[in-house]
Amino acid sequence: MLTTLAALTLAFAQDDSREARYWRIETCKIPEGIELEVGGLLQLQDGRVLACTRRGEVWSIADAFGPEPKFVRFAQGLHEPLGLVERDGWIHVTQRGELSRMRDTDADGRADEFETICDAWPISGNYHEYNFGPALDRDGNFWITTNKPFGDEPYGRAKWRGFALKITPDGVMTPMACGLRSPAGVGFSPWGDLFYTDNQGEWCGASKLAHIEPGDFHGHPWGTFACEDPLWKFTKPAAPPDGMKMPDVQGVMPSFKLPAVWFPYDKMGRSPAGFVWDETGGRFGPFGGQMLVCDQYQSSVMRVSLEKVGGRWQGACYPLRLGFQCGIIRVAWDRDGQLLCGETDRGWGSLGGQTMGLQRLVWTGEVPFEIREMRARPDGFELEFTRPAERKVASEASSYELSSYTYLLHETYGSDETDTAKCEVKSVELSEDGLRARLVVEPLREGYVHELRAKLTAADGEPILHEKAYYTLARRPR
């Protein structure tokens, strides 16, 4: 372990960001000749990490963050695999054209048996037809999300692009939700609800995290022609209105789904991708139960808290850690409860100077002063802090700035923040222990992001690590 630290000191030496004091970034040393453009990550029980790559290989990596990680090519010849999941002794993988599973039957550390579970979706031969997942539900079904193509479709327009597909263990596919654009992350919450992340673009005014329920339409009409196929068991969504404010769309289109959380462009990355829930029991820091979402452009890990209001999921996103070497597409927990980050920016570019790699975000054991969670209240918000706040500042309304805005649903690429207005913080009440601040805020607007800036310090005088939080108030609690 000592050697590891020595080897990595050089990389850390320059990271004097305040964030680095609480979460440090470690880098896996990749042997010359291996192109680790990570598409999917899986921590195996025996300690190895499996990483599938956009070049169709699967690498098993032993001692990934040690001085000399051992790389073995577990598999090759897969088609742009972008997700790995283990079940019943098989490694499941989503490729462009099929959901497959593989295993190592002769225990030589390399897969030798590959089975097609489902290839019921056609593809048109467009580079942008990526598939994400699989996510495993409690009944053993696999869920994948599909990208829509850009440009040529040399083998013919394909159905089921921009969908969430459910696939039973014996390979029966059912399309469950449509209107997705570039759904780069998909996964089930600990309580069994399915969420996905989507990237800003046409018909997706801002990047988002959305809850997927059967029959949903998430806004992008490109693929909905497939809804005339009898495989689609729900109503075919009508053409969405072009240029309407998001909260108004549901009024004219009941199947249109507002997201749980918007990630405001450039403030919270640009291209949210994979995510996990912190179920480490405190080994990763003070945000147990929350989501960690990576961004493929900003090379960052963000944080999301969710709550159920009026029967639907909504919540807030917060910065956690910038400064990775490359855009992150996948995150997974390692056996130490620290966060593996799989990276590739090929074809898009990202912050950070590297084009691929594997890093790990490690909690240093120190707890920063942060807004642990922002929650909606009928007349405002409640903030919960990780440590007691300094009373005087935290009790003043002027220490909190709030504004709200929404987005347009339109064909145009991305939406500006629309209908922005300042909110007034009418009053603040800080709890006895200094861990909770209750804000009365006017106005509260449903279907709007409420952007908070809290200029606070901890009771011990340390300034807050991140002043910002972005709450997507789909519904106001009654």
Place this chain on the structure above:
Amino acid sequence: MQTQSKPKVVSLAAVVLLGACARVENAGPLPETRVLTCEEALEAEVLVSRQRCAACHASESTRVTPEPAPTLDTIGARRTPEGLRRWLADPHAVKPGTAMPDLLAKLETKERERALDELVHYLAAQGGPLVQVEREAELSELELGRRLYHEVGCVACHAPQEDAEDLARPLMSFPADERIAPQVSADLGSPAFDTEVEPLARFLEDPLAVRPSGRMPSLSLEGEEARAIATYLLRGRIGAEGIEETPGWRWRYYEGDFQRATPGFDGAKVVAEGRLESLEELPPHRPDHFGFEYSGQIHVAESGSYTFWTRSDDGSVLHVDGRKVVDNDGDHAPLERSGEVQLEAGPHEITVTMYENAGGEELSIHWKRPGGEKEPLPQSFLSHGSARMRGGAPFTLDARKVASGRKRFAELGCAACHTIEGRGIEAPKERKLAEIAGKIGSGCLAEAPRGAAPKLALGERERTLVRSWLTNVNALERPRSDKEELDATLARLDCRACHRRDGTGGPAPERARYFRETVEADLGNEGRLPPLLEGVGRKLHEDWMARVLLDAARVRPYVAARMPLYGPANVSSLPKLFASVDAPEPSAPQPFDPDLVEAGRKLAGKKGLGCIQCHRFNGVESLGIPAVDLATVRERVRGPWFRQLLSDPKSLGLNTRMPEMWQRVETANGTSLRSPVADVLDGDPQRQIEALWQYLSLGVAMPLPDGLLVPEREYELVPAGEPELCAVFLRGHTPRGLMVGLPEQVHYAWDFEHSRAVWMWRGRFFNAGGTWNGRAGGLERPPTSDAYEFPAGGALESDPELVPKALGWKLDAAKRPVFRYALGGATVEETLQPKLTASGAVLVRRVVVRSPASSPAPVLKVAATKKQLEFQREGDELVARAAWEVQP
């Protein structure tokens, strides 16, 4: 504000001079006038210029110099007499909002009729009369015109003719009575009966020649394009019979010393044309130096992938729906080339262009339908559409009327604005502009002008603006500031119809939908909308801006809309004005340093900041989207702007997706910029930005960054020791393909979709660059042209035809794939294994078929040998085995 005692009008001028104008105040309580804001005052001035008030009411002021009116030297050749009559009788009805006054409104009915008649004869005599002749409009022309009209930028100012979504569908896919959307919007006048294709096309090619005001700019339309738009706009002349389809091709014959098969041969004259049912023989032509163009509609029954071949001597190209599919161009002996295109079921435009330089000549066309074989393009699938455009009534000039028309032209004051007969005619002068301020209630600005005053197409708001503005004629004395001059020019030429500046402008949402990318390239709005002009004077060198405005220099080939040309008289002052208003910082050039250049080159490349991920460099494509070529930075962009773009792209207000390469990091000591590339120039952001600037300043002389041009060997897969597998899109076969390279140097491609081997080849295996470099997605095939293509179908034949279904694969002891697929109730395992022979390795194809013993054995034959498989019972299975050598 200024001191109270001075007259208000003077105070206005002073305020404006100080650049803090808030309002324009008028001299007194005149009726129907009001205080104007600065913006309104400017609007009024632009209106007065446009209405050409000073053509009749003399003024020395340059603020209201009348815009030059259309020249009428050749008006008789451009407008039909019918069109002239309709126009003169009521210009405001024909084209609402026109600057043309209704000069005849003031005449008594009878006199008016006589004047109209005489003016029509006089104007028709200027190069005319133009009489519409019956002609045929090609469907392909209508389609081209329809597409161009809606995408090159016409609709920024003129009304769209159809809904944006309908444009994706070919005309013939609409019901017959909806194909020719008859509505030509009012803002285009009603050209269908007023002009003819050729003169309208000539106008579209060079509108400034007859309309020097620049209000209708040139969109750099070339021969064919201008004719197509003209035909489309004149489609109202198409009769009720609509578009008719005739079997076969439509051909056109050209003569010339052609070097390339360019569609339309760059506007060359059509020597002969006709129709042709089959392509067996070329229509009559001279021995050498000629070209043919064939066009038609191809009707495909099934959506899918189609391959086309042309075999020609010399060059040929084949386009489908305006997209080049086969490029077989250039001088050559008979040569066949192919291309593939994805077609939806329905009609598609197909055009084949060929030319012959010297020697022999030939042309043949083949195609392959989805799942079919290569065959001559069947004529039964071809038709060409055309429509008859009606002719107009003949017209005879009456010399006496021409002479009196000339007199009328002078008397009515037409000559005050229009030049005619190459010079102009003296027109009577009216009261000076500065003198009419007090009499604005009764003249041409009245709602119903009295006496001799002409009737203008002004609304109530505009009249009030002009009236209010006129009461402040002293402002005329003052020369415009650069800011005012710039704003006036932008307003006059309506630059904001496309460009946003100062937070306003850019296409309105309903028009923005028509702006598109020439290729769908994930560039977002930056790829389809005209660039924002926020701070453009800080950004661009004046020389470059002048080249954009005057020489059509362009750097965004992906934007389908074209930057118009307005002519030097209208825009040559713009570069200076932008520079004056936007006040670029003086650049502080640092000494040239070759080490910095090398550092910049590193930063641009793969292990640096990765500029190559998005930007082209000196014509070399990026790894991702085709963003602006950075070799153009030197000649275009100013240094201080460049530095701001790199250090804080969002601060420019340009909505750019340009990333923040140097991140703002919060540290205990405050915020600082942090470089992700620590090993270049010690990670110092400012020096890194300077290095990029010096590097990019080399322009086309720049050495290329690392990672842009990938060495051939970078993606070369060489099976050594064990097989190499690479999943790909297989060209012409399936998007679910696998390249299998064996160390024995015999390789094959497998199709998972149809569970069959597609090609086998020897020697070099495969370069995966098309699949692994950048966004990739290339369609792959073996690297050698003599690869063996397996016959259609799989290894086994069955009766009835069973469709195989992929089950997966295993690896054998040598790590070679064993493909598994179901065939009916049976399971097949297929391997292709190398076998050494005296002439090198060949492939042995081996199948093992298992079927449950509980049902009869399937009837299966080896496709290559036609030998039926024989099953043996093994436990509760029936098993058959076969192996055979592949015989290329």
